[in-house]
Amino acid sequence: MVWNPRDYAANSAAQLAWARELMAKLNLRGDERVLDVGCGDGKITAELARALPRGSIVGVDGSAEMLRFARAAFPRSEMANLRFQFMDARELRFAQSFDILFSNAALHWVEDHPAFLRGAAASLKPGGRLVVSCGGKGNAQDVMAAVRATLRLKPFRPFF
Template sequence: MTMEQQQTYQWNGDDYAANSQIQFQWALDLMEKLKPCGDEHLLDIGCGDGKVTAVLARYLPGGRVTGIDSSAEMIALAEKNHGTTATNLSFLLQDAGSLSFVQEFDVVFSNAALHWVIDHRPVLRGIYQALKPEGRVLVQMGGKGNAAPVVRAMETVMKAEQWQEYFTGFTFPYGFYSPKEYTPWLKEAGLTIQSIKLIPKIMVHKTRKRFAGWLRTTWLPYLQRVPPELHDAFLDQVLDTYLGKEYPKSEQVATDMQRLEYLAVRPK
């Protein structure tokens, strides 16, 4: 997230932590691709509530892990839950678009965070600057076409007469890009691409309630345009539009996702 987005969206860290288990599992899957030696210095961009960052610290017992996020609420929760769990772990309030590190890290890692940023060029320049020569950056985030059925449901509801007044001037708030769009930015930043691809995934929520929790905590740009007292009504309409009014509340809900993943290196 950028600082501008941090000021716009009021994050509830506890609510996010309770409704982000799928993102956590995807982060664990992404970690397997790091193949760490155990002594690297690692930067986790968009660390959120810190639970992924804490696992990374256990992966690197001889190294150091720093988690950053632009949400003060998230950093406070990360510090509360994980700040004293390891001596090689720390958290900082910092915006991904204005990284201040200079050749401090062997690895930069980010999962399910950087799609909150529209302009990735300053982020990539900061990543290049933060990496040591031959350092790696491994990122996975929402890519082009991510959650397209959910986006369509949101757009249908926001255009309804009941809601359209709250969405005057609204523009699509996420940076969902394709490899073709993203590749030039990596090269412009000076990074050497080892792989970049779109990965289709299916996100499965066990019940309608779990799906609603995910919508509530990760689709803030839509929800927070609406007065707080109308949040539940807005979400109910999105759910009915996406699922149909007769969808059983106990049935699992699946969503098609597209994840942009890349691995790149800062040259010697």
């Protein structure tokens, strides 16, 4: 899939809201090492970086387009504790490097969850935490309600 980072950045308010709910559960001290899997346009990764003044975060994504956008929007010269890296979520290659593996609204795009989980486990330090959210029941209910309402409109009825 080819992502358009500008469109995503402009139209991902729901994902940002879900991420903030998930981030509130992290209870960060500020010195952790965090891996953000499926970092996309980088805005959530950058927000986490700001909460880690003595820590660091690596955002990984399988989309070169999204990473180019993220690196331009959040340059290392301005956020020394933040870096972005191209990597498939099924091929995480970090050896016990992170206190937290964070992923928001991305894992439903991963085709091989066992491979992701093996890499996640290997990437976490002993006692590290896996904190993820993906397309679960209810988190897209507003969108689904709007789609259902639209499909009931007369111009769309013949097609659905």
